[in-house]
Amino acid sequence: MTDIQTRARTATDWIRKNCPSIPNTALVLGSGLGKWIDSAWIQKSIPYADIPGFPVSTVEGHAGALLVAEIKGTPAFVFSGRFHLYEGYSPREVTLPIACLGLLGTENLILTNAAGALNPLFATGGLMLLTDHINMTGHNPLTGPNVDDWGPRFPDMSQVYCPALREQAMQAAMNCGQRLEQGVYVAVAGPSLETPAETRMYRIMGADAIGMSTVPEAITAHHMGLKILGISCLTNKNLPDCMAQTSHAEILDQANASSDALGSLLSALIPNLGGRHG
Numbered sequence: 001m002t003d004i005q006t007r008a009r010t011a012t013d014w015i016r017k018n019c020p021s022i023p024n025t026a027l028v029l030g031s032g033l034g035k036w037i038d039s040a041w042i043q044k045s046i047p048y049a050d051i052p053g054f055p056v057s058t059v060e061g062h063a064g065a066l067l068v069a070e071i072k073g074t075p076a077f078v079f080s081g082r083f084h085l086y087e088g089y090s091p092r093e094v095t096l097p098i099a100c101l102g103l104l105g106t107e108n109l110i111l112t113n114a115a116g117a118l119n120p121l122f123a124t125g126g127l128m129l130l131t132d133h134i135n136m137t138g139h140n141p142l143t144g145p146n147v148d149d150w151g152p153r154f155p156d157m158s159q160v161y162c163p164a165l166r167e168q169a170m171q172a173a174m175n176c177g178q179r180l181e182q183g184v185y186v187a188v189a190g191p192s193l194e195t196p197a198e199t200r201m202y203r204i205m206g207a208d209a210i211g212m213s214t215v216p217e218a219i220t221a222h223h224m225g226l227k228i229l230g231i232s233c234l235t236n237k238n239l240p241d242c243m244a245q246t247s248h249a250e251i252l253d254q255a256n257a258s259s260d261a262l263g264s265l266l267s268a269l270i271p272n273l274g275g276r277h278g
């Protein structure tokens, strides 16, 4: 067994023992995107440091806790805080919580993030549903010996973001009277933000939004057969010809400001997601 398999199994066994039930849906919260969760919905908050084998969050805006929650009455695991490559974690470590979800049998995974808008038509503060992604991190969490029990050596990637979930998300947005853009997310390793020349290149490649997460998680989740939905909160415009300076603090402020819109969408969507259990 590889080191990451051992860590994932240890963490999974611990979660099974310490959580009342295993929900069918899990949510990963991007930077600054947690404030919409009503504290009354949280049954248990487990610091990552308590879960054996888990890394710890080192980035501002990421609480670093697994919330056992009921979102409008629907059980969900909420990962409040994620791990990024730029923190120095390996691609496998970054996606360890996702591997745990695969082992636990969670069916639906919603990945959220704060991202810069590359599409000039997309507004700051808007939400974008991921239709696809481009992996420009230079890493892949499936590098190394394949864990055959988790998924195939060469997973097909023709449809990573589940069309049925996307349709449900579009419907939920319509019901809430919200605009929901759709587009391609490009992931970079960070932590430096992009130069204008890089931004121009990513736009020419076909990306609509850019960030430093989500793609490694989506690859691991897809490898293990989870249904994935991705939602970006567009925290800043990233346009080469009128590029404004930006900072992590501004990104966090805007994510906080948009968190309620994300919350309305997720609260409308999550109770309607079907599943095997939970």
Ligand SMILES: O=P(O)(O)O[C@@H]1C[C@H](O)[C@@H](CO)O1
Pocket (backbone or CB within 6 Å): 029, 030, 031, 032, 082, 084, 112, 113, 114, 115, 190, 211, 212, 213, 214, 247, 248, 251
């Ligand atoms: O975890 P996410 O993707 O929301 O974090 C965002 C993107 C970068 O990691 C960082 C840049 O400020 O915040």
